[in-house]
Amino acid sequence: MEEKMEDNNVHGSDGEDTKKEQEEYEKFCYVCRRSEQVTGPMISMPGSMNLCHDCMQKAFDSVTQGGFDLSKIPNMPYMNLNLNDLGKLNSQDFDIPKKQKIKKRSDKEAKPEISLKDIPAPHVIRQKLDEYVIGQEQAKKVISVAVYNHYKRVYLTEKGLTDEEGNVQIEKSNILMIGPTGSGKTYLVKTLAKLLDVPLAIADATSLTEAGYIGDDIESVVSKLLSAAGNDVDKAERGIIFIDEIDKIAKKKSTSSRDVSGESVQQELLKLLEGSTVEVPVGSNQKNALTPMTSVRTDNILFICGGAFPDLEDIIKERLKEKSSMGFSAELKDRYEKDSNILFQVTNEDLRKFGMIPEFLGRLPISVTLESLNKDLLIRVLKEPKNAILKQYKKLLELDEVQLVFEEEALEWIAEEAMKKKTGARALRAIIENFMLDIMYEIPKDPSIGSVVITRAYLDKKGGPFIQMRS
Structure with a gap:
């Protein structure tokens, strides 16, 4: 009897360990790959399979409507599989996708809060940037103030001090960096993320296309940030996303085909820059039936867009030359030809002529120009x-x-x-x-x-x- 009691205790402790281990993983539907947070409680099947109620209902509907045909269920990996064979899925003949481990906190577990003491002052940020970046004094000053104000906004949001009961709501301020190649745009952002100790994702706008076309979807930039944060959603939602080569998604001036890598990408980026909840794949940049999904809010993610904007100087010069007139106070036509820092006189009108849509520029209220290095x-x-x-x-x-x-x-x-x-x-x-x-x-x-x-x-x-x- 004592031996049986000991065996029961051992099995009981093993069961608790298994249960705890399963709680560390978030359940995903084996068919539609949605998480338990989206679908609600799931039905556990033999072979470590989980099915949501929607997919289970579709399976029963296919049975009641004249024969059991799993091919009617979208994304079903085994079309000719019988329900009697579900218990055999642990065999080596079937490859069951491994579950991605996603860090999620329970309601009882306190979410780490950001405090004002953790946010370095603008002059401290500027001093740290001076140790790594030479020149670009105005750019470092603008970025230091913008980042400081952004994380104060994050603090107020998490404290619940930006409600609709009369309190002032601080709007999100993303940054647009304009400067010639090799002026330090990416290096500034990397140094900034290291200083603030926040996850950083660097994406290239040249690979982004409209959803449904060959290339990376817009949500892939958020997926990279989630990966940089170790799949910690809370940490990722306070991170920084730097989208380089943003000038490459400018609206094409003359095209007979659909602009799937230009204006449409700018339209898709609007929801991310403004702040929304997006479903992103975990551990991959591509959405498919075998990739788990999770929800990430972009409200408190700081977006920094940078680009060299070639030929923008010609647009600025053309606008400035229009001011020239006759007389003693007239400006010379060649006054701006040898100006190496003419990008400092850029306006939103020049960027619109370059091919950036007004809605996109409106979500990047802070623009900073980097000088060329002499x-x-x-x-x-x-x-x-x-x-x-x-x-x-x-x-x-x-x-x-x-x-x-x-x-x-x-x-x-x-x-x-x-x-x-x-x-x-x-x-x-x-x-x-x-x-x-x-x-x-x-x-x-x-x-x-x-x-x-x-x-x-x-x-x-x-x-x-x-x-x-x-x-």
Whole structure:
């Protein structure tokens, strides 16, 4: 008797462990793949299958309407399967999709709240950005204030202080970043997300198409954020989504076919930018019958859209030249031809002419323009940031116990070459990689080398680097 009691206790503890383990997973219907939060309580079937009441009702309807035909049920994976065979689904002949683990909190479990002390002040955000990003003073100031105000809005929303009883409601403020390639748009957002310790998803607008066409659906950007948050919905709903190359979804000026990757994508993005609840796939960018779905609210997600907007300068110049008139106070026609920072004079009218629809621009109330990097800024980019390119190479050679030194004239040569490529800070690494190849190859050969000085003569191919041996 005692042995049987012990066995019962063991089985009882195992059952409780199994039950707890099952509670960690959210149930999904095996047919329609909707979650239990959407469909309500599900019916558990043999073989670890769960069916919602809607799909079960369709199965019974197919039986009562003249014969049992599972092919009438959409997305049913086994068309010729009989109900008597459901108990055999654990065999190796059938592959049952594994359940995706989704972190969901019960009603009793307290949701982690954000406090005002957790939100860094704008000057603190600006100081941290200064450690990594050179220049772009106005952009860093605008972004710091916008992010600070956004997370104060999140705090008020979660505290329930933005109800309709007379309290002031703070509207959502998304950001539009305009700047030439290599000016630091993506780098700014990455540094910002690291500072705030929030999940960040970087999506490329070039792959987005209207729903139903080949490419990524609009909801895929939210799915990437959910993945970056470890499938934690609450954490994802406070994150940041950066949509790069936003200028590539501009409305086509003349097309005879449907614009499935232009204006229609802007129309689909409106609901995400404004704030809505969307069903997104978990662990995949594509929706299908075997991918679990979950609901994510975008009300408190900060959207930052960035793009280089090529040829926008011509639109701005055309508008500014219209102001020219005759007389002593007239503006010269070529006044704006050599202005490298003409993007600072951009208006919503210019963006509409470029191909962005007014509704889309209205949901990006904060616009910031990044300046193109000149020679002095490129030299600072090489030396000053915490993870500057020169510091990276110096660290690599320190592992070989070799000191790396760059002359100021050599840095000027690198900056001049980078400006010729017209790709901003991205050109710096390509140039340094080119002339550092031989040095990184030869130095490990001779352990007696103590230091290497990069000179302008070496970069101009008129000499070699200055090498000092160990004493």
